Amino acid sequence: MIFSWWRLCLLMLMISSQVYSARNVLCVVGESVNLSFSELNPGPYSEISWFYNETQKILLWEREEQTKIFETNMKTRIHLGDDNITLHIRQLRKEDSSTYKLQASLLSTRQELSEHVRLDVYERLTKPKIALSLSSNDNGTCLINATCSVEQIRENVTYNWIPLGQRTKASSEGIILSIRWKPGDPDQYTCIARNPVSNSSYTIFASKLCAGKTSRMSLKLLVVILSSIFSLLFVLN
Template identity: 35%
Template sequence: MAQHYLWIFLLCLQTCLEAVESNTDIITVNGTLGEPVTFPLCIQELQQVTSIAWMNSKTSVALVVVPGSGAAPQVTVTHENYYERINVSHQNYNLEISNLRMEDAGIYKADINIKTSKTKSTITRSYSLQVYRRLGKPKITQSLMTSVNSTCNVTLTCSVEKEEKNVIYSWSPLGEEGSVLQIFQTPNNQELTYTCTAWNPVSNNSDSISAQQLCADIAMGLHTHHAGLLSGLAVLSLFILILPSVFLFLLCKRRQDAPHQGDASKHNLFHSAVL
């Protein structure tokens, strides 16, 4: 019977919740995947709170009953998705959800019932829970490398392994934002180190790359290219020099062999006539 009245009570609370005026302030709460998150109630008259009904946009979450006289609040979790994950502070009745999941994100509301010696009232708190992954170390990749007049032109791209919403990238020491950075590196600033920092509302992480490393890669590539070009030219020059010499040698040899071939023909003709 008590459970039956409890569900009727929660249904009434939900109906009242849907009738709350649309201009209710919504508090944004940012949580980290797999970690706990706290919904602050910010109530001054704690000694006058009798109960708190928590729900999200789809279902009820928990019912908190305050016995009074400094006793610990009694918490009833009303949905299986939150079993063993709900905790209520004894000091301020803030709600905590542990082991946060991505599907926990959404709109939450708390109906706080307050009783004074003269009146009874309900205060509504609304929250927008956003769940984010803690960012890993970003990766810097380079592309479109060119070198003109001792200037190293490189495009750097910064990315995280699992791209998340609301990720912001910034570069130091240039102070630019965005995941892509174009650099025109000159010999005068070879000592710089470029650092990309990825941010989201719950974490940040960074990675760095030195200007010397970038331009050294380009210089090595150019050196390899030039070395290959010089080797090719050397082989071509050698081929051009040797080919005429071989041709002249073969021509001279052919001319030297021609008289001997004529004498042999005459000798064979005379021998045939005698016979």
């Protein structure tokens, strides 16, 4: 009896822990996509159903019946392909991202076949914007803190700062670039923003950003040198 209970518990655990593997499809907002089985029995079928978010039925095809499209925000943007199984979605929106389920019934045996397809819809990234903070040291070094960002902050975006040249202390990953720059150091730094469907970049030039800072530092240094010379002449006289 105890053994039977253990077998029952083990069976329930196995059922509850079953997971499915879904193909992943990446698309861009405003474009179109065709979703279908990756490997499918050639049919014929008696019924085809498409589900959004696995449970919400959005389309039903029955043999010798008119295709039914259910009332959802996708109703005017979906239709079934000529093969009576491929789901076509046009004018994709971000909210179309979901796990879709295709369920098909074989005409001969009534056997049900199903597959899940994960659709992720992203926007193309806009040109990054750069926020700057500049300061200077007395030793002639210009301190640059640059923050890179795009409008699509929730688009699974990654950032990299790429310097032109080898001698640099720039951080290679993340939205912030922090460097101590002086004339002769690498001048060009590019922020590259990426998401799964696009990338965009923006380049800054340290020499231009630090032009005012370095000139003011040079002026301060000149004032200090001249003051020292005049003081020395005064003492000698």
